[in-house]
């Protein structure tokens with residue numbers, strides 16, 4: 303194999319109450335997120351003792367991938383680095399260089415394209431390599447996997463299980479909202495941008511089809527930013543109200559935009575959306591995310607094998623395979639380019 307290691311690149315999250323504000327400042331520096339929003343999100347973290355589940359979930363997923371690699375004879379040590387909290391990707395890439403890693407694959411913990419879900423991970427790679435300097439390993443990022451049969455299959459099984467417990471429920475897919483302008487700007491202009499929201503819609507379609515769901519809605523969650531800036535809508539909590547007004551009595555929420563049960567899932571869905579449904583006397587179930595499913599480790603091993611062999615991507619949609627980058631350079635002109643920040 304022409305690679306020496308795999309870098310598991312994620313978002314990061316606080317591991318105690320004192321971490322919460324510095325973490326939030328890292329996430330939002332220069333992004334125009336109002337103080338009130340930060341204070342509100344800090345409360346969500348503090349509700350869980352200031353500990354995000356994300357680092358624990360990543361460490362568990364890495365352990366599963368290490369045993370999958372061992373059983374498949376893939377000899378790549380796995381390193382863990384984050385954008386916003388320790389272990390920081392800059393420190394991890396420095397350690398990789400010190401360990402003699404010359405060339406590594408990168409697995410980003412997002413399945414999708416778009417600025418926040420893809421391009422920003424390239425910026426992390428650029429920043430980390432620049433911080434390490436001449437000794438920095440070459441870093442090759444693996445492709446987006448929102449339409450991979452193992453990803454879709456894990457969600458579809460979760461959806462079937464949730465529906466089995468809640469007969470007649472309306473199925474609603476949800477993903478992290480992003481600014482309208484960011485969504486429009488990210489994606490080939492000849493395709494009208496919207497790489498992120500169109501991939502989310504396609505993943506929802508694939509999961510619904512595999513689970514035998516003919517009719518469903520797609521909505522958004524966890525909106526941030528100043529209230530005057532338009533973000534993708536409607537919001538899941540408002541949508542539950544609209545479903546109730548339409549006479550629906552139960553809802554199954556499938557967080558197709560997320561790979562694991564991080565804070566936006568356990569707070570914004572399991573707490574806020576579930577509470578709204580309860581207020582309205584509606585049944586509520588939330589579909590499991592795929593991160594802890596054994597298929598997720600298989601998926602990572604398969605993406606590695608596919609890349610190393612230069613094999614055709616195994617995928618369920620007709621969307622082009624995208625997101626594979628070298629040293630954080632864009633994979634194609636204007637693919638998942640930076641959002642234009644609202645002034």
Ligand SMILES: CC1=C(CCC(=O)O)c2cc3nc(cc4[nH]c(cc5[nH]c(cc1n2)c(C)c5CCC(=O)O)c(CCC(=O)O)c4C)C(CCC(=O)O)=C3C
Nearest residue numbers: 313315329333343354355356412418419478480526564565
């Ligand atoms: C598309 C997308 C994903 C999915 C792709 C991926 O997985 O990467 C994602 C994931 C995540 N977002 C996370 C946390 C946060 N996101 C924030 C803010 C923002 N997210 C955005 C988008 C996304 N975010 C955007 C456009 C902003 C506005 C500011 C900016 O332009 O950057 C803020 C600031 C406070 C606030 O919510 O306002 C926090 C704390 C965590 C960790 C959760 C945990 O601790 O378990 C994870 C996995």
Ligand SMILES: [Fe+2]
Nearest residue numbers: 418478524566
């Ligand atoms: Fe986010």
